[in-house]
Amino acid sequence: MEMKEQEYMTQRVDDQLNWLEKKSAFNQKRYKLTKAVVIVASVSIPFLAGLIDENASLMKYAIAFSGFIISIAEGFAALNKYHENWVQYRVTAEALKREKIMYLTQSGAYKESAEAFKTFVVQVEGILANENAKWEEVISQKVDVPGAKDDAPSS
Secondary structure, rough: OOHHHHHHHHHHHHHHHHHHHHHHHHHHHHHHHHHHHHHHHHHHHHHHHHHOOOOOOHHHHHHHHHHHHHHHHHHHHHHHHHHHHOOOOOOOHHHHHHHHHHHOOHHHHHOOOOOOHHHHHHHHHHHHHHHHHHHHHHHHHHOOOOOOOOOOOOO
């Protein structure tokens, strides 16, 4: 069974582009949110420390809570790999867009080619296979969460 050009373009290329762009935007927003939380909580610590006097036990709790929030935000950012995912999804989306434009304008490898569509499919599938390989690499990496102890036995 052979897939038609327009069917491939909409069901595979455009579908993957939409998914990558949505995931890139989602991860970018989460990355920036966690970094903003870390910045605000980090800045609050010296400010609150300056307000401590002998009767200000509430300030000590506020400082401790700020440190707690920093650890949680950094932990979520490391665990979910927001930055890595944002960048990787964006890079892949841009590679797909470039390939699609080259094909639609019959430029580069597609110029005067009798097999332009087949070449396009091979290129797109290569980009997507590379994305999958990089995604597997990212999720298999050890996550360093600030404040977490390493469970691996020492040598």
